[in-house]
Amino acid sequence: MIPLVYLVTKAFDVEGTILVENLFRMRNVKLFLNTLLLTVGVLILDILLATPAAWLTTHAHLRGKRVFSVLCTLPLAIPGYVMAYALLALGGNHGIIASLFGKSMPRLNGYWGSLIALSFYTSPYLFLNLRTALMGLDPNLEESARSLGYRQWRVIIHVILPQLRPAFYASGLLISLHVLGDFGVVSLMRYETFSYALFLEYNAAFDYNYAAWLGLILLGFTGCLLFLETRLLGKVLLHRAGHGTTRHRTPLPLRKWKTVGYLYLCILFFVTVGIPALTVSLWVFKGFEVSALNDLFESLIGSIGVAVPSAVCCAVLAIPFAYVSVRYSSRLSDILARIPYVVYAIPPLAFALSIIFFVGSYNTIIVLIVACILHFLAEAIGPVRSSLYQASPHLEEAARSLGCSPVQAFFRSIVPLLTPSVLTAMTLVFLATMKELPLTVLLRPVEYETLAVNVWDYTGEAMFAQAAPYALLILLSSAVFIGSLTRTE
Amino acid sequence: MFYNRTVLSNYLLLVLLFLTTITTVNAETITLYSGRSKSLIEPIIQQFEKETGIEVKVSYANTTQLAAKLRTEGEKSPASLFWAQDAGALGSVSKNKLFTKLPESILNKVPKTFRQSDGYWVATSGRARVLAYSPERITEDALPESIFELTEPKWKGKVGWAPLNASFQAFVTALRAQVGEERAEKWLRDMKENGAKAYPKNTPIIEALAAGEIDLGLPNHYYLFRFKKSDSKYPVDQVFFKANDPGNLVNIAGIGLLNSSENKETALKFIEFLLSSKAQQYFVSEVFEYPVTEGVIPNPKLLPLEELLKLVPKFNLNEMDDLEGTIKLLRRVDIL
Numbered sequence: 001m002i003p004l005v006y007l008v009t010k011a012f013d014v015e016g017t018i019l020v021e022n023l024f025r026m027r028n029v030k031l032f033l034n035t036l037l038l039t040v041g042v043l044i045l046d047i048l049l050a051t052p053a054a055w056l057t058t059h060a061h062l063r064g065k066r067v068f069s070v071l072c073t074l075p076l077a078i079p080g081y082v083m084a085y086a087l088l089a090l091g092g093n094h095g096i097i098a099s100l101f102g103k104s105m106p107r108l109n110g111y112w113g114s115l116i117a118l119s120f121y122t123s124p125y126l127f128l129n130l131r132t133a134l135m136g137l138d139p140n141l142e143e144s145a146r147s148l149g150y151r152q153w154r155v156i157i158h159v160i161l162p163q164l165r166p167a168f169y170a171s172g173l174l175i176s177l178h179v180l181g182d183f184g185v186v187s188l189m190r191y192e193t194f195s196y197a198l199f200l201e202y203n204a205a206f207d208y209n210y211a212a213w214l215g216l217i218l219l220g221f222t223g224c225l226l227f228l229e230t231r232l233l234g235k236v237l238l239h240r241a242g243h244g245t246t247r248h249r250t251p252l253p254l255r256k257w258k259t260v261g262y263l264y265l266c267i268l269f270f271v272t273v274g275i276p277a278l279t280v281s282l283w284v285f286k287g288f289e290v291s292a293l294n295d296l297f298e299s300l301i302g303s304i305g306v307a308v309p310s311a312v313c314c315a316v317l318a319i320p321f322a323y324v325s326v327r328y329s330s331r332l333s334d335i336l337a338r339i340p341y342v343v344y345a346i347p348p349l350a351f352a353l354s355i356i357f358f359v360g361s362y363n364t365i366i367v368l369i370v371a372c373i374l375h376f377l378a379e380a381i382g383p384v385r386s387s388l389y390q391a392s393p394h395l396e397e398a399a400r401s402l403g404c405s406p407v408q409a410f411f412r413s414i415v416p417l418l419t420p421s422v423l424t425a426m427t428l429v430f431l432a433t434m435k436e437l438p439l440t441v442l443l444r445p446v447e448y449e450t451l452a453v454n455v456w457d458y459t460g461e462a463m464f465a466q467a468a469p470y471a472l473l474i475l476l477s478s479a480v481f482i483g484s485l486t487r488t489e
Numbered sequence: 490m491f492y493n494r495t496v497l498s499n500y501l502l503l504v505l506l507f508l509t510t511i512t513t514v515n516a517e518t519i520t521l522y523s524g525r526s527k528s529l530i531e532p533i534i535q536q537f538e539k540e541t542g543i544e545v546k547v548s549y550a551n552t553t554q555l556a557a558k559l560r561t562e563g564e565k566s567p568a569s570l571f572w573a574q575d576a577g578a579l580g581s582v583s584k585n586k587l588f589t590k591l592p593e594s595i596l597n598k599v600p601k602t603f604r605q606s607d608g609y610w611v612a613t614s615g616r617a618r619v620l621a622y623s624p625e626r627i628t629e630d631a632l633p634e635s636i637f638e639l640t641e642p643k644w645k646g647k648v649g650w651a652p653l654n655a656s657f658q659a660f661v662t663a664l665r666a667q668v669g670e671e672r673a674e675k676w677l678r679d680m681k682e683n684g685a686k687a688y689p690k691n692t693p694i695i696e697a698l699a700a701g702e703i704d705l706g707l708p709n710h711y712y713l714f715r716f717k718k719s720d721s722k723y724p725v726d727q728v729f730f731k732a733n734d735p736g737n738l739v740n741i742a743g744i745g746l747l748n749s750s751e752n753k754e755t756a757l758k759f760i761e762f763l764l765s766s767k768a769q770q771y772f773v774s775e776v777f778e779y780p781v782t783e784g785v786i787p788n789p790k791l792l793p794l795e796e797l798l799k800l801v802p803k804f805n806l807n808e809m810d811d812l813e814g815t816i817k818l819l820r821r822v823d824i825l
Contacts, residue, residue, distance in 0.1 A: 027823050088693075092700025093625070094724060107700050187653070187689035200653060200816075200825050203553045286719035349554065356561045363567065442558055446520060446546040446567075457526045457549065462692040462715040466528065 003346050006354035007212045007219075028197060035193040038114055038186070039179045043172055045119040046126045053268055054130035056261050061251035068265045069131065070482045075272040076124040076431040077478035079452060081184030082471055084117045085459065086276035088188060096279065113189035120272040122178050125379075126171040128428060132383040132421045133167035136390040139249040166389050169229045170382025176225055177345050177378075180218060194218070202349045215350050222345035226338045277475060283468040295449050300473055303434050303450040305365065307481075310372040311430035315422045317373070318380035323410075326388040337381070344378035348438035351375060355443065368443040372433050379432055380425035387421035388414075423485045430481055434474050451477075518544045519756045520567050522559065524552025524574040525742055533771050537762050543755055552578045553655065559747070560585050569750035570759060572613070572742070575655045577662070579743050580810030583609045588745040589753065591760070598764045603741060603781040610745035613763045614772040615779030617710040617797065618660050618738045621727040623698050627705070632728060636664075636736040639705065640679035648685045649694045649703040652824045656691070656709050656740050662815045664735045667802050670818070677822045687824070698725045707736065711777040714790060729792075729800050737800045739779065 053072050057065045075083075090096050091107035098104035108116060137160065145159045146152075183195040198218070201211030254261050325337030343351075355371055391414055399409035435452045444450070451470045458467035523530065527549045534545050550558070552574040559566055559582055566587075573579045582588060588609040596608050603612035622632060633639055639648050651657045665673045688694045691708035695716060698706050708727075716723045730736040744763060750756050762768055769780040773788045780794060787793040792800075819825040 025820075025823075088696065088700075092696075092702065094699050104701070107697075107702060109702075183689075188693055190687060192687075196653070196825075202557075203551070203653070203655070349557075353557060353561050356558060360562070360565060438554075441550045442554060444548075446548045453549075454527075458528050460690070460692075461526050461528050462695070462712050463528055465719060 003343070003351050003354040004219075006357055007215050007346070007350060028194075031192055031194045031197055034111075034191065035180060035195075038111065038118070038191070038193060039176050041111070041115045042118045042122060042179050043175060045115060046123045046171075046175055047168075049119060049268065049272075050123045050126040050130060052264060054127050054134055056265060058131055058134040059249065059252055060261055061253045062258070062261055062265075066486050068269075069486060070479060071269040071273065072127050072265070073124045073427060073431070073482050074269075074475065074479060075121045075276075076428070077434060077475050078121055078273070078276050079184065079435040079437070079455060079471070079474075080117065080121055080182055081188060082280065082455065082459070083121050083276050084113075084185045084188040085464075086279035087113065087117050089279045089282075090275070096282065109189050110191050114186045114191040114193075117185045117189065118179055118182060120276075122175045123272065124431075125174045125178075125428070126168075128424045129167040129171040129382050129386060130164060132424045133164050133386045133390070135420055136387045136417075137163055137249075138390070163390070164386075166233060166386040167382065169233055170385060173225055173229055173341060174344075174379060174382065177222065177341070180221065180345070181347065198347055202347070211347075212350070215347050218347065219342060219345055222342060226341055230334050230338070273475075277472070280468050280471045283464040286465040295454065296469060296473065299449040299451045299454050299470060300477060302448055303452065303474070304477065306369055306372060306436075306440070306450065307430045307433040309369050310376060310433045311426040313369075313373045314377050314380040314429040315384075315425040317377055318384045318425050319418065319422070321377070321381050322385035322388050326385060327393065337385075340374075340377040340381060343374055344376070348375065348436075349442070352439050352442040363445045365445055365448065368440060368445075368448075371439050371443050372429075372436060375439060376429045376432050379428040383421040383424040383428070384418060387418055391417045427482050427485055431478055434478055517542060517755060518546060519569045519750075519752060519759060520546045520548065521570045521572060521759070522555045522566075522568045523547050523549050523572045524555050524578060525549075525572055529776050530572075532775070533763075533768055536767070536771075537759060541758060541762070543758065545759065556581050559587055562749075563587070564749050566747060566749040568747055569752060569756040570744060571747060572744040574742055575659055576741055576743065576809045577655060577659055577812040579605070579610045579745055580812070582745065582747075583607075584810070587748055589748050589750070591746060592757070595757065595760055595764065598761075599781045610743045611760065611764070612741035612743040612781045614742050614769070614776070614781060615739045615797075616656065616742065617729070617779060617801075618656070618707065618736055618740065619710045619727040620730055620736060621695060621698055621706040621708050621713060621725055623701070623704050623724060624726045625724050626701075629726075629728065633705070634731040635734045636707075636730060637676065639685075640676065640683050642683070644683060644705060646684035646686070647704040648680070648683070649688055649697050649706040650680070650685050651688050651690055651694060651708070652819060653687070654690055657707065658812060658815050658819070659740045659809060660707075660735070660738050661819065662809050662811055663738045663802060665811075665815065665818070666809075667735050674818060674822060677818070677824060681822060681824055695725055699723065709740070710791075714777040732800045733802055734800075735802050737802060739797065739801050741781070742778070 050072075053068075056062060057069045057072065062068070078086075087108050091105040092098065093104050095104060095107065107113075141163075142155050142159055145155045150158065179193075181195060182193075183199045186193050186195060187199070194214075198211065198214050201214055321337050321340060324333045352371065355367065359367065395413040395417075396406075396409045399413040400406065404412060437452055437456055440450055440453055441456075444453075451474045454470040455467045455474070458464070458470070521534075527547070534547060537543070538545055548555075548568065555571065556573070556578040559568065559571060562568075564587070571579070571582055571588075573582075583605065590608050591611060593608075596604050596611060599611055603615070604610070620632065633641075633644070638644075661673065661677070664676070686697070686703055688697060691712045694703075694706040694708045695712055697703050699716075710727065713723075713725055713727050716725065744760055746753060746756055746760065764782055766782065766784055769782050769785045772778040773780050773785050773791070777788060777791065779791065779797060783794070785794075791797075816825065
């Protein structure tokens with residue numbers, strides 16, 4: 001709530017005429033339309049990229065599904081602007097393609113450049129949410145449908161897809177909010193969106209009143225998205241109605257399509273992680289100095305020190321939010337459950353400044369961790385919610401009838417079912433915090449170092465060689481973390 | 490079994506470790522908010538610590554964000570000093586009356602052009618605006634001599650600039666001061682009309698020049714040296730415009746003493762050190778910036794200070810604090 005109060009008080013400090021002049025310009029309308037186009041494009045491309053991957057790594061009979069799952073999650077560990085730099089480095093007269101094949105390609109830019117870069121690094125949101133939902137699907141339902149004479153494609157449309165709705169909506173929201181807030185990618189690709197206006201206000205203008213208005217517009221837009229999501233989701237009931245237990249699913253043999261499946265996953269990985277990682281590795285050859293490695297370990301510890309507590313706390317806090325919205329669906333609970341998304345949509349800079357304004361500056365890491373938890377809670381809710389939809393309340397009722405208290409019943413019947421989704425939630429928040437910038441930069445204690453801050457610092461001064469090890473270490477440590485989580489699945 | 494117990498306990502241990510790292514403050518410590526990036530200034534800060542035994546705790550962030558943070562914290566800020574990347578941010582902190590006046594002994598170390606007239610902040614190094622170009626596509630004698638030639642049809646769609654960048658905005662502020670509001674507005678409109686491409690920062694301008702996306706660009710002077718350092722054949726070069734052209738603006742990085750400083754004497758020692766010949770030499774030799782004091786051995790890659798001063802546009806740095814007017818203008822011509 002505090003950041004909201006901050007935004008509103010700032011917003012009311014502004015002169016009416018100037019506001020109208022600044023706010024209702026043709027340019028803002030154009031920026032808004034651009035943003036909308038980009039959001040829709042990214043959503044479509046993400047669905048095309050992530051849905052097959054999520055299905056292949058859960059339901060198909062393939063080897064190394066766990067490894068592929070980790071690989072499909074990794075694009076999230078690449079900061080957006082690094083992704084953009086990497087894609088830009090491919091084309092052009094002296095680009096990587098030109099030096100490999102001797103023929104230069106034009107560089108990616110504008111709408112398509114932004115679309116590709118943003119889709120690549122946001123696709124794991126959809127992938128992870130879908131994967132959790134797919135893992136929780138009850139195979140009996142599909143079998144019943146088939147036994148009733150449904151063909152495979154009708155099973156997919158009428159049985160499987162409806163069950164994935166909460167996952168699609170939750171990740172769609174996150175992806176839209178990312179596109180709305182992204183400045184790093186669109187500015188490097190030279191495609192002007194709403195975040196241009198916001199960036200200008202927060203980085204050039206020295207009073208933040210007009211910026212507060214833009215922030216409120218962004219929140220209004222988020223509110224519309226949330227309303228839409230609530231309406232679309234309605235009162236879905238996805239758990240099994242009858243008795244009996246869920247069987248383990250037998251993975252679908254792909255037969256002659258197997259190669260295609262492997263090929264798809266490999267290409268997806270190569271394009272979304274391989275290419276950026278290779279480009280960043282090539283930076284090392286631009287005159288690397290070993291002295292830059294002094295802070296590497298310190299920064300790694302610094303990053304993990306924020307990311308791990310944030311990930312754990314968000315995942316745990318997500319459970320009550322998701323539980324209330326799924327089990328006690330009412331207008332009040334609908335609103336309550338969506339507050340984290342509103343917080344998520346507040347421009348991080350405004351969020352950080354409001355914390356400084358109301359709490360003051362303390363030289364401790366706790367402020368930063370709490371800020372990260374509040375900011376990233378929204379990312380954790382989606383997966384937990386979609387697996388709660390699949391968990392039958394009858395389980396709790398049964399546990400109660402066997403003499404458990406409500407709390408006991410929850411912990412013994414529901415929590416075990418939530419495990420995969422809680423782990424997914426932790427993954428999402430961990431990755432987001434590893435590359436987080438605006439909050440970390442303003443709220444970290446003096447001399448506290450993280451990997452992401454170093455990548456930003458060095459790339460900002462065109463010292464790409466020095467930035468490379470930090471960027472690669474974000475990728476590597478994220479892979480290790482996700483890997484260790486999936487092992488417990 | 491739903492959490493791996495050892496993993497969990499390891500995490501908890503890590504968390505505890507971090508919660509206990511609350512730093513202690515001793516008398517010989519100063520806290521610096523630095524808008525200059527760590528990669529550039531850490532060596533010189535370490536040098537200061539080694540020589541004086543004073544510990545400098547540095548909070549690095551973007552210059553404008555730090556200015557915002559300072560205005561939000563007000564007199565309660567933990568910081569003693571604010572070292573900024575450009576004059577606009579220093580001006581905004583100074584307007585909010587958060588700076589303490591610097592003593593004459595420090596102000597007198599630099600020429601009048603390199604300090605605020607009321608003495609609230611002082612420049613620590615100079616950063617010049619230049620014309621960068623692609624030698625693969627343009628010969629040096631075909632280059633425009635003034636920013637006003639960039640609006641000619643032959644450069645249509647071939648020029649890159651960074652309107653969101655603070656150093657570009659400082660240049661526009663200077664342009665307005667030098668040639669007047671009307672001519673500045675016309676130039677901006679003509680540039681936009683001529684298809685100038687907007688990049689977010691200086692570095693992408695130089696990369697776009699190498700990639701063949703543009704032929705001319707308006708960045709700060711020192712970024713190219715970083716590219717050349719790793720690849721001496723990097724296909725971009727840079728020159729100054731003719732003498733007194735607005736395009737040759739020398740912007741500054743500068744520092745001010747905050748009212749919130751608990752230890753002003755110690756903090757002043759740091760400013761003094763930055764103006765010493767040792768620190769100035771470091772900026773010139775390692776960061777490729779221009780010195781603000783005399784008696785520094787020039788970097789062979791840079792013009793000597795006297796030559797540079799002959800090229801720069803004639804106007805006063807104190808007129809540089811009307812950033813608001815610049816933003817208004819850039820909005821009016823729909824560039825921002």
